[in-house]
Amino acid sequence: MEATAQQRRRLYRILLIDSHDSFTFNLVSLFSDLSIRPQITVITSDKLLLVSSDLLLALVLRFDAVVIGPGPGTPVRTATLGDSDMGGIPRVWETIKSASRTCELIIPPPVVIGICLGFQWMLLDNGHRVVRLPKPRHGLVSVLDVCEQGKSDMFSGLDDKPIECVRYHSLHVVYDPKVAGNDDYIPLAWSSDCHEEGEKVLMAARHRRLPYWAMQYHPESICSEYGSEVFENIFSLSAEHTSSRRAFIDHFLSPTVEPQQAPPQPQLHLRTRILAEDDVPLTRHLRQAHYALPADLDVSEFVVTFCEYLHREFGEYALLDSAAAPGQWTYICCKNDTTKNFTYFIPDDFMTVEQFDKKNQRQTYRVKDIDDVWEILAATMDVTIDSFTDTLSSKTIPISQYPTFFGGMVGYVSYEAGVVDGLGLSVERESDASVPDIDLTYYERTLAIDLERKILYTQSIEVGDGYDSHGTTRDWEQKVQALSLAAIENVRATRAETETSSDSGASTGSITDQRRRVPKAVRLPVADDYRAKIDQAQGYLASGDSYELCVTDQTIITENPGVADAADNITPALADELESAWWLYKHMREQSPSPYAMFYSSSATTLLGMSPERFLFWDDNLQSCELRPIKGTVKNDGHETLASATRKLSTPKERAENLMIVDLIRHDLAHFCNSVKVSKLMGVETYKTVYQLVSAIQGTDFRPGVSGIDVLRGCLPPGSMTGAPKRRSVELLQQIEGHRRRGVYSGVSGYWSVLGFGDWSVVIRSAFSVGGCRAGREREWRIGAGGAITALSDRDGEWEEMCVKLQSAMRAFPNAEQ
Ligand SMILES: C=C(O[C@@H]1C=C(C(=O)O)C=C[C@H]1O)C(=O)O
Numbered sequence: 001m002e003a004t005a006q007q008r009r010r011l012y013r014i015l016l017i018d019s020h021d022s023f024t025f026n027l028v029s030l031f032s033d034l035s036i037r038p039q040i041t042v043i044t045s046d047k048l049l050l051v052s053s054d055l056l057l058a059l060v061l062r063f064d065a066v067v068i069g070p071g072p073g074t075p076v077r078t079a080t081l082g083d084s085d086m087g088g089i090p091r092v093w094e095t096i097k098s099a100s101r102t103c104e105l106i107i108p109p110p111v112v113i114g115i116c117l118g119f120q121w122m123l124l125d126n127g128h129r130v131v132r133l134p135k136p137r138h139g140l141v142s143v144l145d146v147c148e149q150g151k152s153d154m155f156s157g158l159d160d161k162p163i164e165c166v167r168y169h170s171l172h173v174v175y176d177p178k179v180a181g182n183d184d185y186i187p188l189a190w191s192s193d194c195h196e197e198g199e200k201v202l203m204a205a206r207h208r209r210l211p212y213w214a215m216q217y218h219p220e221s222i223c224s225e226y227g228s229e230v231f232e233n234i235f236s237l238s239a240e241h242t243s244s245r246r247a248f249i250d251h252f253l254s255p256t257v258e259p260q261q262a263p264p265q266p267q268l269h270l271r272t273r274i275l276a277e278d279d280v281p282l283t284r285h286l287r288q289a290h291y292a293l294p295a296d297l298d299v300s301e302f303v304v305t306f307c308e309y310l311h312r313e314f315g316e317y318a319l320l321d322s323a324a325a326p327g328q329w330t331y332i333c334c335k336n337d338t339t340k341n342f343t344y345f346i347p348d349d350f351m352t353v354e355q356f357d358k359k360n361q362r363q364t365y366r367v368k369d370i371d372d373v374w375e376i377l378a379a380t381m382d383v384t385i386d387s388f389t390d391t392l393s394s395k396t397i398p399i400s401q402y403p404t405f406f407g408g409m410v411g412y413v414s415y416e417a418g419v420v421d422g423l424g425l426s427v428e429r430e431s432d433a434s435v436p437d438i439d440l441t442y443y444e445r446t447l448a449i450d451l452e453r454k455i456l457y458t459q460s461i462e463v464g465d466g467y468d469s470h471g472t473t474r475d476w477e478q479k480v481q482a483l484s485l486a487a488i489e490n491v492r493a494t495r496a497e498t499e500t501s502s503d504s505g506a507s508t509g510s511i512t513d514q515r516r517r518v519p520k521a522v523r524l525p526v527a528d529d530y531r532a533k534i535d536q537a538q539g540y541l542a543s544g545d546s547y548e549l550c551v552t553d554q555t556i557i558t559e560n561p562g563v564a565d566a567a568d569n570i571t572p573a574l575a576d577e578l579e580s581a582w583w584l585y586k587h588m589r590e591q592s593p594s595p596y597a598m599f600y601s602s603s604a605t606t607l608l609g610m611s612p613e614r615f616l617f618w619d620d621n622l623q624s625c626e627l628r629p630i631k632g633t634v635k636n637d638g639h640e641t642l643a644s645a646t647r648k649l650s651t652p653k654e655r656a657e658n659l660m661i662v663d664l665i666r667h668d669l670a671h672f673c674n675s676v677k678v679s680k681l682m683g684v685e686t687y688k689t690v691y692q693l694v695s696a697i698q699g700t701d702f703r704p705g706v707s708g709i710d711v712l713r714g715c716l717p718p719g720s721m722t723g724a725p726k727r728r729s730v731e732l733l734q735q736i737e738g739h740r741r742r743g744v745y746s747g748v749s750g751y752w753s754v755l756g757f758g759d760w761s762v763v764i765r766s767a768f769s770v771g772g773c774r775a776g777r778e779r780e781w782r783i784g785a786g787g788a789i790t791a792l793s794d795r796d797g798e799w800e801e802m803c804v805k806l807q808s809a810m811r812a813f814p815n816a817e818q
């Protein structure tokens with residue numbers, strides 16, 4: 001077969017140096033769509049320190065272009081104090097320069113492109129100064145003032161169009177025309193909003209003689225214009241240089257053999273399953289039945305009553321509850337003999353598994369010497385499905401309308417698990433009573449409720465007829481159906497009662513509940529401490545170490561120990577704790593309902609989730625996923641309308657906060673997906689207590705070997721809870737927050753379905769318990785709240801915003817409110 005001209009063309013090799021920034025992979029996405037047939041190698045700048053000088057020369061020679069990407073920190077310290085913000089970039093730079101200067105053989109340099117930190121480094125090295133901006137510009141848009149020289153260079157063909165560019169910088173280059181001679185850079189564009197900055201800021205430059213270009217702004221941002229055109233121009237302006245350089249290098253080194261296809265990017269692979277001995281995969285049968293619920297039924301009330309009936313019959317359960325729009329599905333997981341709870345604490349090398357035996361006794365064992373927790377979880381999820389029965393289908397429901405959760409893992413992953421696993425950083429160990437960093441329960445019997453169409457599905461993953469201590473799957477289905485009918489009746493009867501007595505269901509309860517509802521102690525955030533944290537954060541924003549920091553604080557509510565009630569199979573105090581947690585959940589759901597509500601109780605903790613924010617949804621079958629970050633909050637207290645909230649959320653400050661996270665998520669997703677698109681940019685959504693600015697980012701065409709769980713793992717912790725760039729911001733937040741663990745707060749909760757779907761929310765506006773009778777100490781509830789701090793943030797406004805968010809969860813604890 002004859003190769004096409006495009007295939008015959010040589011790969012254009014780009015070495016992209018990443019200074020642990022959260023925008024680097026947006027450059028990978030941008031380059032991938034260019035006409036040069038790129039092959040991109042990303043290396044972090046600190047790894048370059050490990051490469052010997054000879055190897056570095058050989059490495060650099062092989063690339064057509066070296067891109068010095070953006071990053072936190074400053075290039076200045078490196079030049080004077082040898083600090084580490086630049087990693088091995090100065091060595092690469094020296095290698096490029098010395099190869100073309102001092103060898104007998106003058107090797108033509110590769111094309112070099114510097115972006116933001118890279119730009120600052122290149123001009124600093126050339127003798128210009130780099131100083132702080134009067135006010136940092138993070139996520140803000142400027143219009144470029146393109147010089148005549150720029151119009152015939154990297155901005156050519158753009159016909160004097162105003163070019164909007166996004167800026168993420170605290171430092172800038174003071175261009176000094178006196179740095180004369182052949183080795184200087186020529187300005188190509190300035191910022192045009194000098195009225196705000198006091199002076200024009202240099203935005204783009206090129207070397208007078210060599211193929212070096214540099215940009216202060218971020219051409220890869222979703223809100224920057226003409227990013228592709230600018231790079232096409234640079235690669236075409238340097239095409240002649242590149243081809244003569246290739247001929248020169250080929251003459252001395254054997255020409256490189258082109259691989260048929262670009263090698264896959266390094267990825268996390270969960271496909272290599274490690275099976276525990278008792279986890280030999282069995283083929284399972286999926287069984288599903290569905291029933292129409294009465295059209296006039298208040299499904300939200302039904303869910304609560306139904307859970308209570310199910311609890312009495314089958315014991316503990318988990319609830320993934322779409323308690324408010326736009327949620328469509330509510331899932332209830334029922335315990336049976338195959339239910340297994342997995343808990344893991346950082347940095348243990350074992351995982352604890354808990355299962356109930358046929359006599360309903362807890363059995364606990366450890367999986368030891370594990371390298372990777374997720375491999376163990378993946379082994380349990382490795383369910384081979386051989387058949388599917390839809391037993392009671394009266395009419396055909398299109399497959400797109402079927403529930404996506406059909407059993408699998410439900411639970412949460414803590415913030416710290418993401419910090420350690422996703423970012424490779426370390427965290428301090430929790431001293432006393434702590435909650436697991438991963439707490440997931442595997443369920444094979446689940447109920448799905450389609451709230452829009454009012455349909456109840458019973459779903460099971462069974463071997464044989466699914467017989468266990470609760471009977472066969474069929475027995476279970478029949479019991480569930482009978483319970484659902486009883487719950488429907490109960491909802492109707494309660495409705496009729498409340499219409500006459502005006503009493504709300506959530507406010508009824510035992511004496512024990514009443515006592516518990518008066519907390520023993522409440523520790524709230526202190527305004528001055530919070531303001532001090534904001535100041536500290538803004539110091540880091542001014543120095544260029546971060547562009548946005550999501551600062552948080554925690555509230556601790558210590559419960560009054562209740563009076564023990566008797567209950568079957570579980571100790572009285574435990575039953576009491578469960579009952580009171582459920583009461584709190586119902587109250588929270590009534591006060592601040594949200595689309596990602598969750599009631600999840602394991603032996604170590606209980607999570608009362610009321611998150612409005614989807615973290616990640618994935619579909620392995622379609623190889624697609626979606627993230628929906630929220631950034632930008634306005635109180636909804638009855639005085640605000642959607643229109644007035646939209647006005648408040650349209651300010652540069654709010655938009656910048658959101659934009660930074662959108663760019664960060666595009667970068668995170670580009671590690672796993674060949675295509676990343678923003679399907680919604682900064683829409684305003686209404687919730688019961690707040691208005692929020694929400695964006696949606698979609699990733700499709702997963703890279704080879706990737707499935708949704710890899711995306712989840714690799715994108716933790718959620719960027720909306722860290723700020724950008726993620727890694728450096730997390731380190732700074734550890735200092736700002738006094739190395740206090742956030743725990744479940746700021747982590748993610750949701751499901752991982754055996755059908756290849758996952759849906760996870762960010763744990764915010766929620767409470768989780770620490771201690772309790774099984775830990776032999778008082779139970780306390782922790783509620784985290786915080787907000788993104790940018791250079792434009794105002795201390796009092798941020799304190800108020802945090803309080804609004806805190807109150808949405810505090811409402812569950814009526815006597816604890818401020
Ligand atoms: C930090 C919280 O929320 C995060 C911060 C937001 C903001 O700064 O506007 C909005 C949603 C969340 O991503 C919280 O609720 O505690």
Ligand SMILES: NC(=O)CC[C@H](N)C(=O)O
Nearest residue numbers: 070071116117170171544
């Ligand atoms: N985005 C960047 O590369 C920022 C560079 C540098 N840290 C600054 O704030 O100016």
